[in-house]
Amino acid sequence: MRVVIAEDSGILRDGLTYLLTDRGHRVLAAVADPEALRAAVDEHRPDIAVIDIRMPPTYTDEGLRAALAVRAAHPGTPVLLFSQYVETRYAAQLLAGGADGVGYLLKDRVAEVSEFVDALTRVAGGATVLDPEVVTQLLAGGRGAEELTGLSVRERAVLGLMAEGRSNVAIAAALFLSVGAVEKHITSIFGKLDLPPSETDHRRVLAVLRHLQSEH
CATH class of the missing domain: 3.40.50.2300 (Response regulator)
Known part of the structure; x- marks a missing residue:
């Protein structure tokens, strides 16, 4: 490079x-x-x-x-x-x-x-x-700290790894979960943050970031 x-x-x-x-x-x-x-x-x-x-x-x-x-x-x-x-x-x-x-x-x-x-x-x-901490603070700034309480500890961990661009398989390996469990967490995250689900990892990240920007 x-x-x-x-x-x-x-x-x-x-x-x-x-x-x-x-x-x-x-x-x-x-x-x-x-x-x-x-x-x-x-x-x-x-x-x-x-x-x-x-x-x-x-x-x-x-x-x-x-x-x-x-x-x-x-x-x-x-x-x-x-x-x-x-x-x-x-x-x-x-x-x-x-x-x-x-x-x-x-x-x-x-x-x-x-x-x-x-x-x-x-x-x-x-x-x-x-970095997951960057995601957490962006969420806090964009939606208010009270909105973060809607996500479980596990969902926050999954969201952080999503924002790093990790695949469902990689997230599952990092958190010692099944891929199916990760998919359920992601569905729940999108529901709680009012975001449409997507099959593409990169689009998931973009959706979260677009949502954050819309709240600023």
Whole structure:
């Protein structure tokens, strides 16, 4: 993959560059601020951009807004947000603008390098990859915390894995359930969130994200 990295921490920026290069990928640019990110994407047209959310000058949501700008200037460019924080203000807007090739992972929840590289590969290929905590907070922001109480603990776990783009078989394996049980949970989730069911995993993710956007 041809990758552009935007991360204000020099240690993390160099670390990501080394890890990806060591695995055969090309890091075309590794920058520290949103302006440099946009310039790098304009110049290189990468296969994917890895973007931290809190960057100069205010260290709030510059990365998210830069991701929106990148997608506006170059529609369909895959972006993987990689942050310590969940920022919902622009996240739903980014996802609703087209969830194909969008990822949002939390740094402290990625335990293995292989998990990160796998997510990067999937997002570059057009998948949607979201950390379950991101999904939970988007749901809370979109529908109110009281609506989350309508989902059982198991349904929340299934929803999180759905949002990661996992198939029913993969969800069943992760949660030690039968595929039939997973299908029943998914049907219940769609019913509680007033979403039409779909046979396609990716469309299920898009349906959830569209619904979240409609509530903002």
